[in-house]
Amino acid sequence: MMILVSFSGFVTIFFFLLVSHTLASHTLQRDALLEFKNEFPTPDPQAADPIDFFHRSSSWNTSSSDHCSWEGVKCDGKSGEVISLVLKYISLNGSLKSNTSLFKLQHLRNLSLTSCHLTGKIPSSLGNLSHLIHLDLSLNHLIGEIPASIGNLNHLSYLKLESNDLTGKIPSSLGNLSNLIHLDLSYNHLVGEVAASIGNLNQLALLSLSFNNLSGNIPLSFANFNKLSYLDLSGNQFTPENPFTGGDVHRILPNLTSLSRLDLSYNNFKSNLSADLTGLQNLEELFLGGNSFVGNVPTSLFTIPSLETVELGGNQFEGPLEFGETSSCKYLYLASNNFNGPIPESISRLVSLSRLDLSYNSFIGTIPDSMSKLVSLSDLDLSYNKLEGQVPSFLWRVFWFTLSHNSFTSLEKSLDVIFSENLRYDLSSNSLQGLFPQWLCNFTSLHVLDLSNNRLSGSIPSCLKNSTSFLKEMYLRNNSFSGVLPDVFTDATGLQSLDVSHNHLVGKLPISLMNCNRLGFLNLKGNKIKDTFPSWLQSLDSLLVLLLGSNALYGPISSSSSYFGFPNLLVIDISHNCFNGTLPHDYFANWTKMSSATNETNSFELMGPSYYLFSMDMTYKGVETEFSRILTAYKAIDFSGNKFQGRIPKSIGMLKDLRLLNLSGNAFTGDIPSSLANITNIEALDLSRNKLSGQIPHDLGNLSFLSYLDFSHNLLQGQVPQSTQFQRQNCSSFENNLGLYGLEDICGEIHVPDATSQQPEEFSSEQEEVLNWIAAAIAYGPGVFCGLVIGHIFISHKHEWFMKKFGRKNPSGMISVR
Template sequence: MTLSQCYCFSLIITIYFSLLFHTLASPTQHFCRPNQRDALLEFIDEFPTDASNPSPWDKSSECCLWEGVTCHDKSSKVISLDLSYTFLNSTLKINSSLFRLSYLRHLNLNGCNLQGEIPSSLGNLSRLTLLDLASNQLVGEIPSSLGNLKRLRYLNLGANTLTGEIPASVGNLNQLKYLILAANELRGEIPSSLGNLSCLLELSLSANHLVGEIPASIGNLNELRAMSLGQNILSGNLPISFANLTKLNHVSLRSNNFTSILPSNMSGFHNLEHFDVGANSFLGSFPKSLFTIPSLQVVYLEENQFMGPIEFVDTTSLSPKLELLYLAHNNFDGPIPESISKFLNLGELHLSHNNVIGTIPRSISKLVNLYYLDLSNNKLEGKIPGFLWRLTTMTLSHNFFSSFEISSQETLIQALDLNSNSFGGPFPRWICKLKGLSFLDLSNNLFNGSIPPCLRNLTDSLTDMILRNNSLSGVLPDIFASATELRSFDVSRNKLEGKFPKSLINCKALEFLNVESNIIKDKFPYWLGSLPSLHVLSLRSNEFYGPLYHRHKSLGFQSLRVIDISHNDFNGTLPSYYFSTWLEMTTLPDEDDRYMADIVNPFLFYRNSMEMVNKGVEMSFERIRQDFRAIDFSGNRIYGRIPESIGFLKELRLLNLSDNTFIGDIPRFLANLTKLETLDLSCNKFSGQIPQDLDKLTFVSYMNFSHNLLHGPVPRGTQFQRQKCSSFMDNTKLYGLEEICGEIPSPNPTTSQQPEELSDSEEQMFNWVAATIAYGPGVLCGLVIGHIFTSHNHEWFTEKVGGRKLRVTTRAH
């Protein structure tokens, strides 16, 4: 049972009991007892009230008529108090007036914003049959005194922050039918005393920190219908007694550390509907007997260590009600069995991340209710059969499919993921007919030719178009006039040329735009700055040119978080206010980032990716970190000073301005970027000293100041001293590199001449330099290989002069 399902089920039970409680008495038939009235009023006065949060009761009326209060029809004593979702906003006191209501049978304070600990005094309300304190902010341990409530049938303490162990005294509640302690911070083992609860129908301990094995005594719970132990740290084997729980209809052991095999014969669980053991380390072969249970509807076996072929029992009595089957992330091999067609009610089939081979069997066409198919990350091959186009979601990525079978039937496909296969030839124009398509990923294939203009037929519904890493050529068509829902567009690593499509200005929902590594030749599309949701922009490695801003237009880019315009031909200076409107690089938003994890539909998730130079190495960011903020302007012809407004981008993690023509001192305001992890200013014309203030950049793991005109001492901060020597090379007057680069032998005066051969010390020095250059991650500018060392007030230069000869010169400091 998943956590959400658990609480839905519990809520239904709570509502049922609440309705039942209010039928126990007819409060209009009697008057409220004064002592009961006084106790109620004193209890409600224990909680703060004001104009925005008034008391829930009218003191001028009979207390048995108050909302949530039920009195016995003869004795007029309060037997039920249901204040669920009333904003009490305080602690439940140990001497609360509540405990004077000694005839209470039902106490429901669910969702009241209660705080503090559960008072042990609750154990004195000995007539309680229902106690619900769920969805509050309660802390501390569960009091063992609750074990005194021998009449209790329903106990719900879920969704709090309770700590400590489950008290063994809970095992004294031998009439208990519902025990819900999920979503707390409980630790320790499941007490074996829970095996005494022979009447229990539901056991929910999920989302805690419980450890150890499931106690064998759990097999005593012969009446149990629902067991949820997921999201704990339980381990070991399932007890043999687990097979005794034949009345179970709902089982969740998800997200634990179980390492055993499942029971060899599971057909005895003849009432089972929902079975979830996903995200464990269960072993063994495919559990054939599980799929003979007639009532079975949902099975989660994903993310385990199951192995061998997927085989069903050779019988016509396979689970006829099965709707969802999750087998992903295991070690299953062999073909998809033809017998899978017997699950006529199957709606979702998940087989991704296994070693399944062969082709898609024709028998799947009999699954008329199938709407979601995930066969990604296997070793399937051949042709995609036409009958699959009636599905709504199909992901077949990371296989060896090479062709399509076109269907004349109506297509219902909404999400199509075919990335990383062996498809080739021209772009498949039949895709233009998929009118309801919202997600399309054809990346990492061998498609060639042009992108057809007919794709504009889809842009009304498309949210994601991913064509990355093919061999597409020709002009990138201007087809986005009606693409108002488009959130992600990626055509990187193709051979597209021409102008940048200006109709992208209509894509008001656009969050991710990547045209990296094409041949697009145009000016900087400054008008993209008006897109309200644009988070990621990559124009890297194209032929863009000209300045980076328009003097008469607003800079915009208020939502930009990652920008890579490196390796183009941009030029000009940047005004001091250039970055002043880049607001999402100044603070992190509170809401979740959709562009980092786009939900295409309720079942298929896609993460945008891109490549950047991070820490001196070109890296692929398959999953862009949610707090990642980056600027890469490297490899252009931008000159002048670094704009002062960049110092306001407090959330910046990566800044790469290398291989440009920036001048002046390295500005001290870069020290304001306290979250920087990567800083590359290499291959420019910076002069002056490296600011000591950069010591404040305590998160920086990579810096590069090489190939500039810097002088003075290298700062002594830890982050500087742990850089490689190559990060400071070719700065003629830098010194203080001894601890970073190592000591270099003092030169012999005769080496000021031009020797025919190298001395031993010179040979040693050159080998050291060559090794540093080969190993170092920095970018080398031009064809000169060099490094500056300072030792004993000398600066050493080496430069290649042809052949294997070196000219070594010495200059006094």
């Protein structure tokens, strides 16, 4: 009986101790979590952040006894130990301490602190959490090297450290993680060669080391990855030891039989591509773009039955190009290589093809009829080749195509009417002849039409009114269209860009342009349009660029309705017309966009996404200077070559962010307004060939960005400012101002002519160059020139068709910043 009592007492004591230990353990774990919370700075209560840790972890408090129910915390169902801590997309705004309370959670299997604004280094003591299976510290701001101690976590299956600022080499100790399935170290600043020990991770299914600064050869041990389905080494500096054999790449690839995605793009490979890829029977996506691979593309590549995406752009592959039997390939990018000869008829075998890019090669001949079998094709780029002949009718069923910079001469009429709401056709820079193809008016859902830089003639048809409801961009620049610009824009409420410059258009501007309330870019330069100034365009709040230069426009540009101004205008060019009259002193008072010194990332954001980039060139005395910042916040005014009189409005000084001002070749009188000194960002100023008098304001010498100025052919007097900006100009910038002095450092010894001399002024060779350039401009863009000017602005659009690969890269080889 006494033995039974003792045994019962023992059981009671054991149970009591067990419960006490469990309760104590739970208390320790709860306290550890609270200590971890307190390791990070307490936010300002006045600026509560909905993703702040303290806001999101309100359940973490001492009054809550069950810490296993706290947000992000998970406990083992039997032992009650914390086994998972997942805090994603919250703001910790601090670093992990070397003795962080997390290390008291010894049974932790899953630690995920993704996108928590973590800073500092990864503590090496993290290697003491020996039960970890899943470790994710991605999308933070961690710095320093990857601790070698992570190699001690021999249960680890997932290691994700991507998108940080980690440096140094990949520690060879990671090769000890024999259970690792997922390893992602991409988007860091890791350097050096990849240790051969990484090849020991033969359980890997995913390996991504992309977008670091890794170099050297890919280790031969990578051939052990026979379970690997995803390999991304893109955006590094891998260079094979032997550029003629490709290093070990050719010995590695045949062993990677489980691969579904292989990305070696944007490295320094310079080898041939292996001739036999038939072993990669599970391959779905292949990205090798942005290297220097040479030789032929093996036909065996196009026999892989699972292959859907092939991106080989930006290499030095050459022909002949032949496609094997495969029906799965949907996306094929071969841009920017050395392919030549005709487009192969065998391309018709890729019956599932949706996107095809053969741009920037040297393909010749006509588009093969066999391409008509590609019934799924929706996106086609054949630009920058040497193709010729007729554009076949079957291409009009492709929703997006660009055939620019070839030698096509005609268009075969479409046999069908396409009703897609997103048609984009680019036929610019070819040799198209004849009249505007009126059957294009049947495409009522056109978004983009570019026929610029061709030889089309005749009138622009009025039937385009049927196609303007969805139209966003239309470019007819540099053709020989005549007649009037038809009044077809009543329903064009989505139109963003219109360029009909450098044609032979006459008549007046169509008043229906007033309905284009999203119009941001309007270019009518180099025509013979005869009309008064279209002040009604001021009602278009989205208008950023207005180019009316080199026409026959006339009359004053200021009236009672003009004081409203152009609030969002960035660039205006009305040069080489017949405008006259005076400008009120407050004429520029409401041009608010030019008045604010903003630093916009993209001035065309108001227009929505566009496939066209614009640059601006300004030509001074035969020297062409490019201003490519029109996409950032470039602001320019060109009123040159007209008949404006009176004083230059003082309100010009309110345009504080103006970069270019050209008022040359007019009849402005009076002083140069001192308010010009307020335009602190100005880079080019031309007031030449007017009747300006008085002194050059000395404050203009403080304009530190001023790189070009011209005050020649006026009635100026007094001393020229002695600043660096003035002293580095050419002497011609001040000539024919007999009252100016202080030019010795600029012009050297100056001979002052006899004031009574009636001898005609001799043209310098530089002036002769100016006149020759003006004559060339007249021949290029016919219009009525009402004044001799030295400079002019013209804006040309440059097409760049973006084929994005998962939002990260485009075929030109440029890598997007994450």
